[in-house]
Amino acid sequence: MTDAAWESLSNQAVAACGLVYFLALLAHLVEWSSLRKVPVSVGAASTQSADIPGGIAVTTGPDGDDDSAAIRRTEIFGRLGYLLTCLAVAVQFVGLFSRGMAADPDRVPWGNMYEFTLAGTFVVAFLYVVLYRRFRLAWMAPIVVAFVLTILMVAVIWLYAPVAPLTEALGSYWLVIHVVSAIIATGAFTLGGITSALYLVKARATARDSDGPGRVTGYVARLPKLEVLDRVAYRLHAFGFPVWTFAVLITGPIWAHQAWSSYWNWDPKEVWAFITWVVYAAYLHARTTAGWKGRNAAILALVGVATLWFNFIGINYFSTTSQHSYAGGAPAPISADRLGVGVEANPLG
Amino acid sequence: MSTMLSTRPPEDDRRPGELNLRELLRWVWRQVTSMRTALILLLLLALAAVPGSIIPQSGVDSLKTSNWQADHPKLTPVYERLGLFSVYDSAWFSAIYILLMLSLVGCIVPRTFVYLRGIRAKPPVTPRNLTRLPDHASYQTSDDVDVVLEGARLVLRKRRYRLTVEDDAVSAERGYLREVGNLVFHLSVLIVLVGFAMGGLFGYKGGVILVTGNGFSNNLTQYDDFDPGSLFSADDLEPFSFTVNDFTADWLTEGPRAGMARAFNAQLSYQESPGSPSKDYDLRVNHPLTIGDTEVFLIGHGYAPIITIRDGDGDKVYSGPTIFLPTDQTFQSIGVVKAPNADPTQIGLEGEFYPTVAFSKHTGSYFSAFGNAVDPLVSMLVYTGDLGMDTGAPQSVYNLDKSKTTMLTKKNGAPYRIDLRKGDTVKLPNGLGTVSFDGLDTWTKIQISQTPGKWIALTGVVLALLGLLGSLFIRPRRVWVRARREGDGTLVEVAALDRSGGGDVAVVVDELVRALQGPSQPEPEDKS
Ligand code: HEM
Numbered sequence: 001m002t003d004a005a006w007e008s009l010s011n012q013a014v015a016a017c018g019l020v021y022f023l024a025l026l027a028h029l030v031e032w033s034s035l036r037k038v039p040v041s042v043g044a045a046s047t048q049s050a051d052i053p054g055g056i057a058v059t060t061g062p063d064g065d066d067d068s069a070a071i072r073r074t075e076i077f078g079r080l081g082y083l084l085t086c087l088a089v090a091v092q093f094v095g096l097f098s099r100g101m102a103a104d105p106d107r108v109p110w111g112n113m114y115e116f117t118l119a120g121t122f123v124v125a126f127l128y129v130v131l132y133r134r135f136r137l138a139w140m141a142p143i144v145v146a147f148v149l150t151i152l153m154v155a156v157i158w159l160y161a162p163v164a165p166l167t168e169a170l171g172s173y174w175l176v177i178h179v180v181s182a183i184i185a186t187g188a189f190t191l192g193g194i195t196s197a198l199y200l201v202k203a204r205a206t207a208r209d210s211d212g213p214g215r216v217t218g219y220v221a222r223l224p225k226l227e228v229l230d231r232v233a234y235r236l237h238a239f240g241f242p243v244w245t246f247a248v249l250i251t252g253p254i255w256a257h258q259a260w261s262s263y264w265n266w267d268p269k270e271v272w273a274f275i276t277w278v279v280y281a282a283y284l285h286a287r288t289t290a291g292w293k294g295r296n297a298a299i300l301a302l303v304g305v306a307t308l309w310f311n312f313i314g315i316n317y318f319s320t321t322s323q324h325s326y327a328g329g330a331p332a333p334i335s336a337d338r339l340g341v342g343v344e345a346n347p348l349g
Numbered sequence: 350m351s352t353m354l355s356t357r358p359p360e361d362d363r364r365p366g367e368l369n370l371r372e373l374l375r376w377v378w379r380q381v382t383s384m385r386t387a388l389i390l391l392l393l394l395a396l397a398a399v400p401g402s403i404i405p406q407s408g409v410d411s412l413k414t415s416n417w418q419a420d421h422p423k424l425t426p427v428y429e430r431l432g433l434f435s436v437y438d439s440a441w442f443s444a445i446y447i448l449l450m451l452s453l454v455g456c457i458v459p460r461t462f463v464y465l466r467g468i469r470a471k472p473p474v475t476p477r478n479l480t481r482l483p484d485h486a487s488y489q490t491s492d493d494v495d496v497v498l499e500g501a502r503l504v505l506r507k508r509r510y511r512l513t514v515e516d517d518a519v520s521a522e523r524g525y526l527r528e529v530g531n532l533v534f535h536l537s538v539l540i541v542l543v544g545f546a547m548g549g550l551f552g553y554k555g556g557v558i559l560v561t562g563n564g565f566s567n568n569l570t571q572y573d574d575f576d577p578g579s580l581f582s583a584d585d586l587e588p589f590s591f592t593v594n595d596f597t598a599d600w601l602t603e604g605p606r607a608g609m610a611r612a613f614n615a616q617l618s619y620q621e622s623p624g625s626p627s628k629d630y631d632l633r634v635n636h637p638l639t640i641g642d643t644e645v646f647l648i649g650h651g652y653a654p655i656i657t658i659r660d661g662d663g664d665k666v667y668s669g670p671t672i673f674l675p676t677d678q679t680f681q682s683i684g685v686v687k688a689p690n691a692d693p694t695q696i697g698l699e700g701e702f703y704p705t706v707a708f709s710k711h712t713g714s715y716f717s718a719f720g721n722a723v724d725p726l727v728s729m730l731v732y733t734g735d736l737g738m739d740t741g742a743p744q745s746v747y748n749l750d751k752s753k754t755t756m757l758t759k760k761n762g763a764p765y766r767i768d769l770r771k772g773d774t775v776k777l778p779n780g781l782g783t784v785s786f787d788g789l790d791t792w793t794k795i796q797i798s799q800t801p802g803k804w805i806a807l808t809g810v811v812l813a814l815l816g817l818l819g820s821l822f823i824r825p826r827r828v829w830v831r832a833r834r835e836g837d838g839t840l841v842e843v844a845a846l847d848r849s850g851g852g853d854v855a856v857v858v859d860e861l862v863r864a865l866q867g868p869s870q871p872e873p874e875d876k877s
Contacts, residue, residue, distance in 0.1 A: 241817070253810075260556060261646040261648065263806070275402075
């Protein structure tokens with residue numbers, strides 16, 4: 001296949017996966033809207049129905065047929081949504097892969113913000129699909145799919161850039177490891193952040209509800225119990241944190257040392273990666289500190305995700321000294337602004 | 350105790366609530382080493398790191414910093430006082446992480462002792478009422494109590510639990526290594542800091558621009574810029590030398606990155622010390638040359654047009670490759686030439702170099718269409734008068750002091766500009782002499798650095814990561830199995846507790862019950 005063919009395959013695959021995510025989102029919306037008709041029994045949200053792994057809690061109400069039809073519908077649409085998401089993830093992988101093949105020479109598909117965002121959303125969706133059973137993530141479905149779809153749209157509309165070869169400094173296998181692990185951690189932290197956000201929503205709703213039971217309804221009522229949300233969030237963060245440590249504090253510095261002669265430069269991208277790391281360390285501490293457990297820890301997790309995505313997208317607009325010039329056109333691999341302009345010695349007389 | 354209950358004022362005349370020094374110190378220590386303080390210090394550290402990513406840092410990009418300072422004359426002194434141009438060496442930033450490290454030591458040392466004492470401890474006695482624990486299950490069996498407990502022992506031992514056997518129960522615990530992981534992690538943070546500090550204190554970083562063909566020997570006078578750590582000594586410079594024999598780059602002529610270069614390669618020959626044999630090395634981006642403890646990096650390149658000035662008497666007063674500094678991706682570059690010995694007057698040239706020149710009708714000026722030198726042109730203005738080089742004050746080679754000079758102009762008052770293609774010579778007016786562009790060289794910017802402690806820092810982070818994995822994924826767990834005669838069978842109760850707060854022990858209880866019951870038993874009946 002020619003590079004141009006790979007490139008158009010990639011563009012088509014990205015468009016197709018966007019469409020499939022959209023269908024998946026619709027399926028989940030149908031699922032959740034038909035669930036509105038099914039009563040949530042007390043405590044139902046904590047026990048998962050056994051036949052759908054990760055399925056949403058439903059009780060077979062006493063009032064018979066109406067409910068069971070609705071339940072069947074939610075099951076079908078829930079499963080459909082999940083399968084569509086799996087399909088979309090597979091198609092997105094094709095898009096990512098062919099993006100790498102479209103470059104000459106073939107390379108890893110993260111040379112610019114568009115590709116980086118493509119890879120990041122892929123990992124979020126992929127982790128969700130993989131962890132769906134293990135962590136029973138059905139309740140997360142509409143949010144994850146909506147999130148991935150939105151970011152993907154942002155990538156296609158605003159960040160798109162044609163395929164181009166990597167600049168020299170980016171062509172290091174340490175960089176490959178560094179970016180892969182950073183993206184994986186980003187995926188895990190994003191899912192963790194979503195969970196923590198839902199924890200806060202549920203905690204608020206439950207607190208409001210304390211004066212009269214049964215008032216928490218709809219989506220929130222069907223979220224798992226607070227302890228479960230807290231535990232799932234913790235596990236996602238506990239997975240993400242060492243991976244982030246590996247990315248930011250091991251492979252990143254090794255690469256920086258190779259490329260720029262010092263392993264830590266306090267460059268804005270590095271600073272924010274460090275800030276993210278410290279905030280998540282604080283999150284892990286908060287979970288074991290009285291008075292910080294639960295709500296405050298969840299807030300810290302959200303702060304962590306905010307710093308993470310700010311670093312990913314926002315910092316480029318605040319600072320131009322970053323050597324991680326993914327954004328803004330062609331980065332100079334070895335660039336003029338690092339020259340010692342204004343040196344005193346005159347080697348040439 | 351009567352003294353505590355008495356209403357008499359204390360012997361010394363302290364007011365209530367006042368602490369003596371020892372109590373105060375103890376109170377401070379307890380505050381500093383509390384988990385909550387650690388947490389707040391971590392958050393402070395994150396917050397304190399922010400300004401350095403927004404305000405240009407002199408240690409990161411000195412040029413950008415001085416430009417910023419020039420643009421903000423009001424803010425600059427304030428920021429300077431606050432250390433905002435070098436946040437990461439500032440007193441307040443250091444204060445935060447030093448406090449954090451203190452807190453860390455204060456937290457970890459006592460915990461290490463507690464751990465060492467606890468390492469041989471037996472699992473705790475089985476609680477009276479297992480069904481009070483959040484995760485428990487029970488079932489009836491026809492087996493005897495002894496048989497059940499013996500089975501429990503086998504099952505738990507196979508799962509690598511540490512056991513205490515009581516009369517009617519088995520108490521088991523596992524995951525002791527989690528604490529070790531946690532301690533290793535926190536201690537490694539200190540190791541990383543030590544390694545990092547060594548690099549900052551004893552290391553150095555220096556740069557030199559070398560025209561292709563020129564050599565460098567490693568001593569202070571040869572560097573263009575040199576940034577040593579505060580404890581660095583010039584004796585630590587290793588006695589190597591090298592020559593840049595050639596420099597090549599591949600210029601892309603098509604595709605979206607057309608105009609960019611890649612595959613930069615500076616061919617060096619080097620000697621580790623004056624007497625040692627000469628070796629060759631292809632210095633490329635991401636592939637530094639290591640000589641002893643020093644590393645040599647290729648971090649920039651550019652053009653050096655060979656320019657010759659003959660003065661009014663026909664004497665060669667300047668000749669050689671002249672370094673022009675690139676200003677953008679197209680390698681449009683700026684540079685100056687100074688001929689202080691020219692007669693009848695000193696001559697200074699200042700202008701641009703275009704590797705592949707093109708003319709824009711729109712702006713009415715030249716620009717560089719391509720970074721590769723396909724059609725190079727030098728375009729310069731001419732200054733005569735005193736170049737200010739006799740004052741003894743050091744001057745940058747990239748700057749012309751124009752304060753006591755006049756710029757040559759044409760009759761109509763427009764600046765007199767000389768445009769030279771390779772091989773061209775122009776005659777300056779008023780019998781000043783000639784300028785020629787004889788040829789084109791390239792230059793490379795070489796960065797040379799020593800980073801002592803980098804292996805310590807790397808070892809530290811790797812250990813920290815290993816410790817972290819242990820700390821996060823080893824699940825410390827206590828499990829109890831109690832068996833009791835009840836009616837004509839045996840009631841077995843199983844309960845588990847996760848001590849890390851992250852585990853889902855309901856699954857553990859389920860799995861254990863299934864294992865205890867063997868394959869052909871009914872499901873547990875009372876499960877919560
Ligand atoms: C450089 C600063 C620090 C960093 C980056 C850091 C990081 C971490 C991390 C990531 C964990 C999570 C491990 C887990 O969840 O099992 C942790 C746990 C812990 N940290 Fe720190 N820490 C720091 C300073 C401190 C200090 C100053 C203290 C003392 C007050 C402390 C006490 C603890 C304790 C007791 C735990 C265990 C919590 C548990 O049992 O889960 N840490 N720390």
